[in-house]
Amino acid sequence: MALAIFDLDNTLLAGDSDHLWGVFVAEKGIVDPEEHRRINDRFYEDYCRGELDIHAYQRFALAPLVGRDPQELARWHEAFMRQYIEPIILPRGVEAIEAHKAKGDTVMIITATNTFVTAPIARRLGVDILLGTEPEQDEQGRYTGEIVGIPTFQEGKVRRLEQWMADNGADLSGSWFYSDSHNDIPLLERVDNPVAVDPDDTLRAHAERKGWPVTSFR
Helix, strand or coil: CCEEEECCCCCCECCCHHHHHHHHHHHCCCCCHHHHHHHHHHHHHHHHHCCCCHHHHHHHHHHHHECCCHHHHHHHHHHHHHHHHHHHECHHHHHHHHHHHHCCCEEEEEEEEEHHHHHHHHHHCCCCEEEEEEEEECCCCCEEEEEECCCCCCHHHHHHHHHHHHHHCCCCCCCEEEECCHHHHHHHCCCCEEEEECCCHHHHHHHHHHCCCEECCC
């Protein structure tokens, strides 16, 4: 039984859930729309260049959640799923998940996006194991605006996966990883079967040099 690992944003989704959450809170008027969009777009550009300060970004992304009642946040997320996520779920990505399940593989999503945003998406995609950046919560279950542990970004994805494998007696024999982003090259280099999915230009060039398969879920 092999690990079949999937990135989420722009791999299983035809868009970036992290960035779209920023659009959602701006459109709802939860934050100042103009300022939030400007900063959100700047962080996304940093991500695309591979220069994102993940800690600064997470403080920004989590700020609208701080101190909010969990039931209110759940209602927000239900609306977010309907309006922004359902329309961008890629059927071919879901088919790839199901194909690995049919082979008996252990399917996992690893994403830099925080687990508040991504846990409901993973459930919707039928994936039980999610490694994402973990937001800190207080004793009442309210978000503090900080993160705990290693953020699942760039080399952090490798470190968090290593922790998970040590805890679960797993290894990378026969493993797969599907991703669109050059930020994921550290993990793509570690698995037995790296797959570039609708890759950015940097990842495409790297995959071609390495002879990795390049495919599309779109």
